[in-house]
Amino acid sequence: MTENSRPVVGIVMGSDTDLPVMTETAQMLKKFGVPFEVEITSAHRSPARTSEYARTAIERGLKVLIVGAGGAAHLAGVIAAETTLPVIGVPMATTTLGGLDSLLSTVQMPGGVPVACTAIGKPGAINAAIFAAEIIATSDPALAAKLREYKEQLARSVAEKSEKVKREFQT
Numbered sequence: 001m002t003e004n005s006r007p008v009v010g011i012v013m014g015s016d017t018d019l020p021v022m023t024e025t026a027q028m029l030k031k032f033g034v035p036f037e038v039e040i041t042s043a044h045r046s047p048a049r050t051s052e053y054a055r056t057a058i059e060r061g062l063k064v065l066i067v068g069a070g071g072a073a074h075l076a077g078v079i080a081a082e083t084t085l086p087v088i089g090v091p092m093a094t095t096t097l098g099g100l101d102s103l104l105s106t107v108q109m110p111g112g113v114p115v116a117c118t119a120i121g122k123p124g125a126i127n128a129a130i131f132a133a134e135i136i137a138t139s140d141p142a143l144a145a146k147l148r149e150y151k152e153q154l155a156r157s158v159a160e161k162s163e164k165v166k167r168e169f170q171t
């Protein structure tokens, strides 16, 4: 799979104000060489456009949708209602309620319409990309190898930090 090939992940967000956080998703997908497309559409401000996006996602070749929204964050849910693709919701941190509003309105889906919900904000945006890559990697051995290497690097970085801290306490 190359970055120039057809997008397999859709990154969707409710507003351009979500972009600083959702850029983390894009950067992580780029790191793994997973091609993606980006769309802004709103569950409440542009419901028809949102419905059209969700209904046409499969025919455009997408395999996973990552949806960031904040506040009354219904975007992931309404997209999940209109597609059989796996939908990963990323709750935005909000200034008024710290993102608890986004989290609850993304995660508390009724039975029958699943949304896989990540942590609030940047960690969630990063994890959404990794999770999407893991889904795609179930039928892409080269991508699975990149994900294994990423996890090994994570483990190495913890060991390196531990050694650094030990050295600081020894002096």
Ligand code: RP5
Pocket (backbone or CB within 6 Å): 013, 014, 015, 016, 017, 018, 042, 043, 068, 069, 070, 071, 092
């Ligand atoms: C949601 O409302 C968006 O996802 C955004 O997080 C939030 C606020 O949007 P703006 O008023 O900043 O455009 O639809």
